[in-house]
Amino acid sequence: MIKRFRSIWLLWLLCLIPVGTAYAVDRLFLAPECPDCNSELTSKLPLFDGTQQGLVRIDANSMEFRARVAGFDNKDGEGVILLHGFPETSIMWQPLIDKLSEAGYRVVAFDQRGYSPGARPEDDKAYTKGKIARDVLAIADAVGFERFHVIGHDFGGAMAWVVADRYPERVMSLTAMSMPHPSALAESLQDLAPQIRLSSYILFYKMPVLPELVLGFDRAAYLRHFRWQDAPPEQIAEYEQVFGEPGALHAALDWYRMFEFRSLDPLGKITPPTLFIWGHRDQAFGRRAAIETANFIDGPYRFHSVNAGHQLMLEVPETVEDDVLDHLANWRRVTEQWNDRIAAMPQDNGSACDQSASPPPCLSIFVAQDGKTLRIRNRCDKPYEGVVRMSCSAWGPDASVEYRFDLGAKSEMAQESTGFSFGDCYYRHRLCGASTAEQHAGPAAMLSQP
Structure with missing residues (x-):
């Protein structure tokens, strides 16, 4: 037994020798000459006082965040908070920051927990979704946003979903880019589907030590060649500066180590007006989770x-900017319209859609952006009926169309409309319930009601 135990330890030591050697070579010969230069430069930035533009420091949640601010001369402008993903910083948002401030918004894009030198706890448990979400509220309080629009990409998108779920009273609107709703992503991971393959990199990120060594070796050469290759030089320079200093990459990876998509505290339904932009060639998040x-x-x-x-900000920046500006300009009108129409609906007409049951994940609804395609898929083992209400920007302010559907088990249906444009369309589905055998007349039925 003792001999076997020694053999195991010897094997471990043999494995650690090349890892330790590579780390030593990286730190002694390949690391930046000033490993703390980002911290030093950040410490010289002015503290935010509501008058500056550009790079500042913001005191929030007992920490200090490096941030880009703009538009604070727009005294009555609505607040916008931008959340970056991995492995990036707030500089990824610079083109959108400029557009939003020019449109009259007050904008804050901050380097999040772990990325800001003054907000980098050493404890892995400091990077839970609840604590990171509270950073967003603390930033909002520090800059004077009672309510705000939240926009996030990649892991920043995940945190934007969390903020909108837990603090809907503070959120005017949500824009998520690339990252689906975390509960939808968790559902897509349950089957041996493409999402398992797409998300396999997360298993690597969750490993101890090795991801930091691979991704950070030679001044983050892997990230420079395989993640930042399309970014402009000024962005790459900042990323190298941030992730070249000790602790930054480890803290950023702790987000993956602590975030559980199959959580015991899952996210619920999102109520603020929501825009979700997803690229159908996305190599991280698949179609099922997006739909x-x-x-x-x-x-x-x-x-x-x-x-x-x-x-998306590198590949289709103009599309993102147009979508976001339109979404932020119309959030109040859209919210009022939906609330008025829902309040005016009969509450007791015998339909299963008037019950208080939420539709199950096996029942999916898709409406194309231009409103010309409505597709409902029922993968459940029993029939379902429900209501989908759609309103489009090309219609009158109070105009909408309501679709009542009665869909059999393991079936789907689609309605196509061509010939004229509806503009940008929003929809809301009402609570649905399972049809009884007496109620269900056939495999699929749909009634359109103005």
């Missing part, structure tokens, strides 16, 4: 699938 995100929305919702991959 089924609609099942976790209980408010005005627009899904825009674009011809792009994962890096």
